[in-house]
Amino acid sequence: MSVQERRARELAQRRNQIIAAARELAESEGWGAVTTRRLAERIEYSQPVLYKHFKDKVDIVRTVALEGFGELAQSMREARLATTSPPEALRALARTYVGFAEANPMLYEAMFITPIDLAFGQSDSPPTLVESFDELCRSVSCLANGRALETVAEVVWGSLHGLVVLDRGGRLRLSHRDERIELLVEQLLRSIDSQA
Missing domain, CATH: 1.10.357.10 (Tetracycline Repressor, domain 2)
Structure with a gap:
């Protein structure tokens, strides 16, 4: 696997993590509880990392x-x-x-x-x-x-x-x-x- 392929796979996995965390948080506490700060905490990445995937x-x-x-x-x-x-x-x-x-x-x-x-x-x-x-x-x-x-x-x-x-x-x-x-x-x- 090339470096580019591995990087693309890692980005896709991180994006999927963000989506899964958003869904879990929304279902348990409502969409009002879904913030970039809370999502960053849940997936253990910084908020700027989230903004690389979603505006x-x-x-x-x-x-x-x-x-x-x-x-x-x-x-x-x-x-x-x-x-x-x-x-x-x-x-x-x-x-x-x-x-x-x-x-x-x-x-x-x-x-x-x-x-x-x-x-x-x-x-x-x-x-x-x-x-x-x-x-x-x-x-x-x-x-x-x-x-x-x-x-x-x-x-x-x-x-x-x-x-x-x-x-x-x-x-x-x-x-x-x-x-x-x-x-x-x-x-x-x-x-x-x-x-x-």
Whole structure:
């Protein structure tokens, strides 16, 4: 291994350490606790070393969010591929999406709530955003029925996101979460029947 290859590997490992530390700290104490000083302490490097990898905290949150979109896409893909029919795929998508948000609250916040410069549907959207939206489209394709698939996907996504945010804010009865998901899926599937 050349010196350049070893240096590149070390830089990648350090970058991954920073991201892992940011995620751990955010999940345990919230994004407000994630500072370059605290991250530097956790990974045992100086703050200037962090700035060699990330320009600021927003850049770190953005990188965490991008990683999260890849993880969400993978989770949605696995859920879809484990089903045998389009309605089951839709149901699996809804449960997977809500479950992902519940299991990773601060990651979800970085991905969908924290103001960062990540936009879907743009020509320069990062690949993990494209991948996660494409996976969402695959899971809701049975609902399109002549309508624009991307718009249908956005409506389903907005509905699921609304349920997640209301749950997180303690605005909905936790004991009825599964019932709400099932009701949403049933209503969406009825829209197919009503158009047939």
